Amino acid sequence: MADKKKSIGFTYAFSGLKEVFKSERNFRFHIISAILVIIAGFLLGFGLIEWMIAITVIGLVMTAEILNTAIEEIINYLRPEIHPAAKKIKDLAAAGVFIAAVTAFVVGLLLFLPKLF
Numbered sequence: 001m002a003d004k005k006k007s008i009g010f011t012y013a014f015s016g017l018k019e020v021f022k023s024e025r026n027f028r029f030h031i032i033s034a035i036l037v038i039i040a041g042f043l044l045g046f047g048l049i050e051w052m053i054a055i056t057v058i059g060l061v062m063t064a065e066i067l068n069t070a071i072e073e074i075i076n077y078l079r080p081e082i083h084p085a086a087k088k089i090k091d092l093a094a095a096g097v098f099i100a101a102v103t104a105f106v107v108g109l110l111l112f113l114p115k116l117f
């Protein structure tokens with residue numbers, strides 16, 4: 001029973017992933033960036049700690065993008081007029097993605113630059 005519940009939970013989660021992949025250009029960009037980081041990690045011989053850091057920031061950015069998409073969908077579903085509160089909510093969600101992406105970029109520089117130079 002618990003196993004069945006768990007597998008249904010995974011099904012919904014995968015359905016969400018499929019949705020965000022289909023509808024969000026940004027998410028596809030994050031996936032491609034993550035694949036490039038993973039390839040570069042293999043080529044540059046990342047150690048355990050470097051892999052842990054890289055995977056953590058990849059997960060951070062993807063999670064932020066998915067939550068941003070969910071928040072946008074809530075606002076679109078509620079169909080508000082153009083409203084300052086709707087703007088504020090969407091802008092805050094977008095700011096979350098921005099902070100996650102800048103963090104990933106800076107961490108990426110700190111990981112890759114010492115390996116390259």
Ligand SMILES: Nc1ncnc2c1ncn2[C@@H]1O[C@H](COP(=O)(O)OP(=O)(O)OP(=O)(O)O)[C@@H](O)[C@H]1O
Nearest residue numbers: 024026068072080081082083084086087090091094
């Ligand atoms: N109902 C609204 N009222 C006021 N401003 C809004 C409203 N909906 C969207 N906006 C403004 O437009 C911006 C873009 O919103 P939109 O829903 O188009 O997101 P998006 O461009 O699809 O985002 P993403 O590229 O992450 O998918 C928001 O950040 C907000 O500033």
